[in-house]
Amino acid sequence: MAARRRDPAHAGRILSTRALTRHFGGVHAVSDVDLDVGTGERVSVIGPNGAGKSTLFNLVAGEFRPSGGRVEMFGADMTRASIQQRAHRGLARTFQTSKLFTSMTVADNLYLALCGRPGSVRRLRDARRDHERIGRARGLAERAGLGAEFGVEVGELSHGQQRQLELAMALAAQPALLMLDEPAAGLSPSERGQLTTVLRELSAGVTLLLIEHDMDIALVIGERVVVMSDGAKVLEGSPSEIRSSELVRRIYLGGTLDVR
Amino acid sequence: MTWARANVRILVAILIVIALVAFPFVVPRPQFWVVSVGIRSLWLGIVALSLIWLSRYTGMLSLGQMTFWAVAGYGVAIMSTQNGVPYSISIPVAIALATVVGALVGLIAVRTQGVYFLMLTLATSQLAFYLVLNAASVTRGYVGIGNIDRPEFLGLSMSDRNVFYFVALALAAAVSALAWYATRTPFGLALQGIRDSPERMRALGYNVYLHRVAAFTFASFIAAVSGALALFYHGRITPGAIDLIRSIDVLIVSVLGGIHSLAGAFIGALGLTTLQNFAQEGYIQVRRITLTGVVFVAVLLFFRGGIVDLPNQLREYRRSASRQWARFRSRKHDGRTDRPSGADVSDSAGGADGRDRQQLPR
Numbered sequence: 089m090a091a092r093r094r095d096p097a098h099a100g101r102i103l104s105t106r107a108l109t110r111h112f113g114g115v116h117a118v119s120d121v122d123l124d125v126g127t128g129e130r131v132s133v134i135g136p137n138g139a140g141k142s143t144l145f146n147l148v149a150g151e152f153r154p155s156g157g158r159v160e161m162f163g164a165d166m167t168r169a170s171i172q173q174r175a176h177r178g179l180a181r182t183f184q185t186s187k188l189f190t191s192m193t194v195a196d197n198l199y200l201a202l203c204g205r206p207g208s209v210r211r212l213r214d215a216r217r218d219h220e221r222i223g224r225a226r227g228l229a230e231r232a233g234l235g236a237e238f239g240v241e242v243g244e245l246s247h248g249q250q251r252q253l254e255l256a257m258a259l260a261a262q263p264a265l266l267m268l269d270e271p272a273a274g275l276s277p278s279e280r281g282q283l284t285t286v287l288r289e290l291s292a293g294v295t296l297l298l299i300e301h302d303m304d305i306a307l308v309i310g311e312r313v314v315v316m317s318d319g320a321k322v323l324e325g326s327p328s329e330i331r332s333s334e335l336v337r338r339i340y341l342g343g344t345l346d347v348r
Numbered sequence: 349m350t351w352a353r354a355n356v357r358i359l360v361a362i363l364i365v366i367a368l369v370a371f372p373f374v375v376p377r378p379q380f381w382v383v384s385v386g387i388r389s390l391w392l393g394i395v396a397l398s399l400i401w402l403s404r405y406t407g408m409l410s411l412g413q414m415t416f417w418a419v420a421g422y423g424v425a426i427m428s429t430q431n432g433v434p435y436s437i438s439i440p441v442a443i444a445l446a447t448v449v450g451a452l453v454g455l456i457a458v459r460t461q462g463v464y465f466l467m468l469t470l471a472t473s474q475l476a477f478y479l480v481l482n483a484a485s486v487t488r489g490y491v492g493i494g495n496i497d498r499p500e501f502l503g504l505s506m507s508d509r510n511v512f513y514f515v516a517l518a519l520a521a522a523v524s525a526l527a528w529y530a531t532r533t534p535f536g537l538a539l540q541g542i543r544d545s546p547e548r549m550r551a552l553g554y555n556v557y558l559h560r561v562a563a564f565t566f567a568s569f570i571a572a573v574s575g576a577l578a579l580f581y582h583g584r585i586t587p588g589a590i591d592l593i594r595s596i597d598v599l600i601v602s603v604l605g606g607i608h609s610l611a612g613a614f615i616g617a618l619g620l621t622t623l624q625n626f627a628q629e630g631y632i633q634v635r636r637i638t639l640t641g642v643v644f645v646a647v648l649l650f651f652r653g654g655i656v657d658l659p660n661q662l663r664e665y666r667r668s669a670s671r672q673w674a675r676f677r678s679r680k681h682d683g684r685t686d687r688p689s690g691a692d693v694s695d696s697a698g699g700a701d702g703r704d705r706q707q708l709p710r
Contacts, residue, residue: 149551151547171550171551172550172553172554172555175550175551175552175553176553180551180552181551183547183548183551187545187547187548188544188545188548189540189541189544189545189548190544191540191544192537192540192541192544196537196540196541197541199534199537200534200537200538200541200549200552201552203534203537203538204549204552204553204554205553206553209534210534211533211534211535211538212530212533212534212535213533213534214529214532214533215532215533215534215536215537216532218534257548257552261552261553
């Protein structure tokens with residue numbers, strides 16, 4: 089397992105894009121991006137605002153259709169697959185702006201996250217009697233530090249708690265590939281620290297694709313880092329290579345790289 | 349505290365059940381109260397329930413519920429009165445047919461949202477209106493289908509107004525229970541998730557479109573039950589029963605009762621029925637539609653949550669009134685010290701003014 093993680097070229101690839109392209113009118117938001125993510129690998133995609141990170145994310149998640157190129161996931165061509173089909177195959181994602189079910193409780197949010205994939209869910213029975221899934225939802229809430237808020241409406245949670253719930257919901261279905269869209273956005277420094285800990289403690293079976301503006305988190309979490317600029321992949325390497333790269337320094341922050 | 353509140357709730361529920369059961373036996377002028385108010389409120393409440401359920405749990409506000417009401421009503425009338433099919437077959441078949449029509453309309457309508465959905469469903473009910481008007485060979489056009497016999501079962505005839513009332517009451521209770529239960533299932537929770545965030549539901553693997561179609565179909569089933577019931581209430585069905593005004597009436601009932609609560613459907617229906625009956629009888633000398641309009645506007649302006657939410661709303665008003673009163677009083681006191689109000693904050697910390705203030709209440 090460890091060997092596979094270190095060398096994605098020979099590992100089972102869970103995601104690969106080939107010449108992935110998307111224009112919006114005349115704007116090339118993403119052009120010719122080849123991205124490979126091996127099973128169990130943690131990859132960060134970084135880049136300044138407008139670099140095309142979010143578009144790339146949405147192309148892989150299925151929100152956007154590519155203008156050109158291919159997306160392969162879980163060993164199949166998923167370029168034209170619907171969002172649900174991707175979810176059923178094991179893709180989970182978070183959202184940049186929390187799109188939680190705000191008028192429902194933490195319990196119901198997690199319960200819904202557990203019932204997304206088809207299978208053993210009996211859709212027309214009383215959900216309050218589904219003790220097995222309610223128990224799992226409670227476990228997820230406790231692991232996310234929301235045990236005491238289990239019955240609380242999500243709209244009443246703090247921003248940090250909502251981000252925790254967001255992550256717990258993405259992990260609920262035990263995804264094969266987890267995509268996080270700027271999970272640190274809007275978090276306080278201490279919440280960022282917590283988030284980093286949570287992400288590092290994710291089980292080894294989870295493959296992680298992280299899109300992040302915040303270099304601290306991206307370089308600490310990612311085993312491999314992809315740098316984007318103006319819609320293209322400009323560099324790829326280990327966190328230490330990225331940290332010391334003059335190119336990154338120039339395109340990312342226009343001089344000083346704010347990395348501690 | 350919560351224990352006491354739970355007991356109060358149970359007590360209120362028991363009192364409501366007793367009132368509903370005793371209602372036909374204690375009211376004067378039963379033809380008016382039991383039939384024109386009671387039974388009419390029940391079938392009208394069931395259609396409004398279909399609208400409120402859909403709006404509350406899926407966020408889709410439909411003006412097309414009378415379409416499915418009409419399909420069920422005309423279905424029973426055409427099958428039984430014109431072709432001699434027994435009610436035991438025609439009623440379930442007509443309701444099933446209306447539900448299928450609901451599914452077909454839903455397949456198209458749920459692709460739109462907000463005001464487009466509203467317009468599309470309104471167009472559907474208008475389409476139904478003109479269809480029954482023009483398909484005169486089957487529906488008898490303007491005249492409609494009359495002489496509908498009321499069904500009999502277990503030796504009881506629905507021609508008896510009390511029997512009819514209890515059948516309507518039982519049906520209303522049954523569909524309400526069903527609608528309420530549906531919201532507690534994974535299906536119902538998914539609908540609420542879709543209402544809050546369809547993007548996330550899709551990302552979690554839900555088929556948002558099919559859930560919406562299923563919800564729309566379920567709501568049209570509820571409206572269809574009301575359609576069959578109302579056919580026997582009127583004893584006839586005409587295009588006039590599903591014109592634009594009737595579709596709007598369903599919306600008014602929902603808003604009047606409280607569009608965020610399933611119970612609002614029946615309370616709103618009772619409110620509108622009572623209002624319209626009294627207007628008709630000349631107690632209030634204004635035109636029925638004018639009166640309805642005025643009440644509707646008043647509810648929208650002052651009681652957004654409808655009658656169901658009235659206690660909360662009044663408490664809220666009282667609280668804000670007492671807050672304003674307190675502000676008014678303190679301003680009056682400040683006025684006596686002859687200071688510009690802008691200096692209040694800094695001054696109140698100072699010695700002289702602070703003492704001054706403390707003495708004032710006496």
